[in-house]
Amino acid sequence: MQPVEQRDEVEMLSLMLLIRRFEERASQQYQAQKIGGFCHLYIGQEAVVTGAVAAVRDDDYIITAYRDHAHALARGTSANACMAELFGKETGCSRGLGGSMHFFDKQHHMYGGHAIVAAHIPLAVGLAFAIKYRGEDRVTLCFFGDGAINQGAFHEALNLAALYKLPIVFICENNLFAMGTSVKRSTSLRQIVDRAEGYDIPGEIVDGMNFREVRDKVAEIVDSIRKEPHPAFLEMRTYRYRGHSMSDPASYRTKQELEKYRLDDPITRLRAQLTREGKLTNEQFDLLDRRAKETVLAAVKFAENSPQPPLDTLYDYTYANGSVEPARHRPGEPARAQFEQGPSPNKNL
Amino acid sequence: MREITYRQALNEALAEELERDPNVFLMGEEVAEYQGAYKVSHGLLQRFGPRRIIDTPISENGFAGLGVGAAMVGLRPIIEFMTFSFSLVAFDQVVNNAPNMFTMSGGQFNIPITFRGPNGPAHQLGATHSHATENFYASVPGLKVCTPATPRDAKGLLKTAVRDDNPVLVLEAELLYSSKGMVEPPDEELLIPLGKAEVKREGSDVSIFCYAQTVPLALKVAAQLEEEDISAEIVDLRSIKPLDEKAIFDSVAKTHRVVIVEQDHPFCGVGAEVCYRIQKNIFDALDAPIIRVSQEDVPMPYNERLEKAVLPNAEKLVAAVKQVCYA
Numbered sequence: 001m002q003p004v005e006q007r008d009e010v011e012m013l014s015l016m017l018l019i020r021r022f023e024e025r026a027s028q029q030y031q032a033q034k035i036g037g038f039c040h041l042y043i044g045q046e047a048v049v050t051g052a053v054a055a056v057r058d059d060d061y062i063i064t065a066y067r068d069h070a071h072a073l074a075r076g077t078s079a080n081a082c083m084a085e086l087f088g089k090e091t092g093c094s095r096g097l098g099g100s101m102h103f104f105d106k107q108h109h110m111y112g113g114h115a116i117v118a119a120h121i122p123l124a125v126g127l128a129f130a131i132k133y134r135g136e137d138r139v140t141l142c143f144f145g146d147g148a149i150n151q152g153a154f155h156e157a158l159n160l161a162a163l164y165k166l167p168i169v170f171i172c173e174n175n176l177f178a179m180g181t182s183v184k185r186s187t188s189l190r191q192i193v194d195r196a197e198g199y200d201i202p203g204e205i206v207d208g209m210n211f212r213e214v215r216d217k218v219a220e221i222v223d224s225i226r227k228e229p230h231p232a233f234l235e236m237r238t239y240r241y242r243g244h245s246m247s248d249p250a251s252y253r254t255k256q257e258l259e260k261y262r263l264d265d266p267i268t269r270l271r272a273q274l275t276r277e278g279k280l281t282n283e284q285f286d287l288l289d290r291r292a293k294e295t296v297l298a299a300v301k302f303a304e305n306s307p308q309p310p311l312d313t314l315y316d317y318t319y320a321n322g323s324v325e326p327a328r329h330r331p332g333e334p335a336r337a338q339f340e341q342g343p344s345p346n347k348n349l
Numbered sequence: 350m351r352e353i354t355y356r357q358a359l360n361e362a363l364a365e366e367l368e369r370d371p372n373v374f375l376m377g378e379e380v381a382e383y384q385g386a387y388k389v390s391h392g393l394l395q396r397f398g399p400r401r402i403i404d405t406p407i408s409e410n411g412f413a414g415l416g417v418g419a420a421m422v423g424l425r426p427i428i429e430f431m432t433f434s435f436s437l438v439a440f441d442q443v444v445n446n447a448p449n450m451f452t453m454s455g456g457q458f459n460i461p462i463t464f465r466g467p468n469g470p471a472h473q474l475g476a477t478h479s480h481a482t483e484n485f486y487a488s489v490p491g492l493k494v495c496t497p498a499t500p501r502d503a504k505g506l507l508k509t510a511v512r513d514d515n516p517v518l519v520l521e522a523e524l525l526y527s528s529k530g531m532v533e534p535p536d537e538e539l540l541i542p543l544g545k546a547e548v549k550r551e552g553s554d555v556s557i558f559c560y561a562q563t564v565p566l567a568l569k570v571a572a573q574l575e576e577e578d579i580s581a582e583i584v585d586l587r588s589i590k591p592l593d594e595k596a597i598f599d600s601v602a603k604t605h606r607v608v609i610v611e612q613d614h615p616f617c618g619v620g621a622e623v624c625y626r627i628q629k630n631i632f633d634a635l636d637a638p639i640i641r642v643s644q645e646d647v648p649m650p651y652n653e654r655l656e657k658a659v660l661p662n663a664e665k666l667v668a669a670v671k672q673v674c675y676a
Contacts, residue, residue, distance in 0.1 A: 061422070095455025104454035111421055112454065119441050122411050126418020126426075133374070133400065133424060153441070156411025163406065317452045318490050320459030320514040 051214025147178025448491025
C-alpha cells in the first residue's frame with residue numbers, strides 16, 4: 001500500500017468523472033423507467049467521497065446513507081454491478097434485492113447503503129467497535145447528510161463512539177438541504193460541526209468542493225486515529241446540483257444559488273489545479289471523460305442484458321443457513337403439506 | 350442433573366458461550382459493574398473483563414445498532430435490554446437493520462446477534478414497562494424469537510441463539526428469574542434447537558399451547574383439571590419463530606380440542622397465528638372451536654386488582670378448557 005498522498009490525482013479525477021457520468025446516466029435511465037423506487041444522485045458532491053477514500057486504505061471500513069452510488073464506485077465496486085443493482089438485476093452489487101438506497105459490497109468493505117436517516121450511524125460505531133475489539137488499526141468512515149444530525153441515533157452513536165474511544169471519522173456531507181428543508185430551518189446550531197463539541201469529539205469544517213482539502217484533512221485525522229483510536233468529526237461543506245431525489249424539482253432554492261455552486265465545481269476545480277501544475281492536458285482530460293462515459297454506457301448495456309433474480313430464490317436471503325419455514329399464506333398452497341411430512345398418529349389426516 | 354434457578358441458567362449459558370467463542374461479547378445497561386439489573390450477568394465482568402462485558406449509557410437505539418454493526422464484521426454480540434419494553438426505543442435497529450441486512454445486501458451480510466432480556470408483564474409496573482413483545486417481533490421476517498419457560502430451556506435456547514447466524518431474540522420471563530428447575534451439569538453441553546416445542550405434560554382431552562410465563566400457569570391448571578377428570582396436554586411452544594407446527598398438529602390430532610394461552614394481547618397475537626395454522630392444516634381433527642386466553646386488549650393498569658384482571662389467569666384458562674371440552 002503506497003502512502004495515500006502518493007495516490008494518483010489524475011486517477012482520482014477520473015473516478016470523479018466516473019461518478020458524475022454514472023449519475024447522469026442513472027438519471028436518464030430512471031426517466032426511461034428502467035430504474036424503480038427512489039433514486040438520489042450525488043452530482044456536485046464528488047470531491048467528498050473521492051477525497052475521503054483517497055486518504056484511507058482499502059481495508060478500512062466505509063458506510064453511508066441512501067445517496068450511496070458514489071461510495072460504492074469510489075470503493076471499487078464496478079459500474080456494471082452498480083447499474084445492475086439500479087436495474088434490480090441478479091448481477092447487481094446486492095443481487096437486485098437492495099436497490100438504489102441499499103448498495104453493499106463486502107469485498108470492498110462497503111457496508112451499505114442505508115435508507116433510514118441516521119440509523120446506520122450506530123452501525124458505523126459497531127464497525128469501529130469491532131476494529132478496537134480485535135486490536136486492528138483500521139478506521140471506519142461514516143458518511144451521512146446534514147439531515148441526520150437531528151436524529152436521536154446520531155446523538156447516541158456519537159456519545160458511544162466518544163465514550164469507548166472508537167476509531168471512526170464521522171463525515172457530515174452538508175449539502176445544505178435535508179430533502180427540501182434547509183439547515184437553517186432544521187438545526188438550532190449556527191454550524192453543524194459544533195454538534196461534535198457536545199460529545200468532546202474534535203471537529204473541523206472542510207471545503208467539500210475541494211478534493212485536495214478533503215483528502216488531506218481525512219488523511220491527517222486518520223493518521224492520528226491509527227496511532228491512538230478516537231472519533232473525529234468533519235463537516236464537509238458541499239452542494240448537490242440535483243433535487244433530493246429524482247422526484248424533486250428543488251423549487252425551494254434559486255437558480256442563482258445553484259449557479260454559484262456550479263462555478264465551484266469539484267471536477268472543474270481539480271482539473272484546473274492539475275492543468276496549472278502541468279500534470280494534465282486538455283486532451284488527456286477529454287480522454288478520461290470519454291472513458292468514463294464509455295464505462296457507464298457499457299454498464300447500462302450490462303444491466304439491461306443481465307438476468308432478473310430467479311423467483312425461486314425468493315426465500316433464500318431471509319435467513320442465513322435457511323432453517324425457518326416461512327409463513328406462506330398464499331391461496332392455492334397445498335394445506336397440510338408440512339404436517340403430512342411427519343408421522344401422523346391419526347390416520348384420518 | 351441439578352436444580353438451579355432460571356437466572357443461574359442464563360448466567361451459565363452466557364459464561365459458557367463467552368468462554369467458547371472470543372467473538373462473543375455482552376453489552377447493555379448495567380450488565381457489568383452493577384452485575385445486571387436482574388443479576389443475570391452476575392460475576393461475568395470479574396471473569397471476562399471490561400473488554401467483553403460492556404456497560405452502556407441509556408441508549409438502546411445506539412447500542413443495539415452498535416451490536417448490529419459489529420455483527421456485520423463477524424462479532425457475535427449479545428445485547429441485553431433491561432426489559433424488552435425498552436427495546437421499543439431500538440425498534441428501528443431490531444426491526445429495520447438486524448433482520449433486513451441479509452436480504453438487502455443480497456446475502457453478503459448476515460447478522461449473528463442475540464437480543465435478550467426480560468419480556469412480558471411483571472408485577473404492577475404499569476403500561477410502559479409491561480409489554481409482551483413476542484407478537485411484534487415474530488411478525489418480522491428475518492428475526493427468530495424464542496420464549497423459554499424453564500431454567501433448562503433458558504440455558505439451552507440462549508446458547509443456541511448465540512450460535513445462530515441470524516438475529517435471535519431471547520425473550521426471558523421476568524417473573525420466572527427466581528424459579529427453579531433441573532438442568533444438566535455444567536460439563537454437559539446443553540443446546541436446545543430453535544423451533545422445537547416440548548410437551549411439558551402429556552394429556553388426552555385437550556391441548557393447551559403456552560409459552561414463557563403462561564407455562565407454569567398452564568401446568569397449575571392442568572393439575573387442577575385432573576381432579577375434575579379432564580386430562581390436559583401442555584405443549585410449551587418454546588420458540589415462537591420458527592414455530593414447531595408438527596408438535597402442535599401432533600397434539601391436536603391426539604386431543605382434538607385446543608386452548609391457546611398467551612401472554613401478549615389478543616389482536617394479532619401469537620395465538621392468532623397458531624390458531625390459523627391449526628384450522629388450515631388439520632381442520633377435520635378439531636372437535637370444538639379453538640379458544641385463546643390472552644391479556645385483555647387494554648394498556649396495563651397499575652392497580653393490582655385491575656392488573657390481575659387483564660392477565661391470563663387460572664380462572665380464565667379453566668373456563669376456556671371447559672368450554673372447548675363442553676364440560
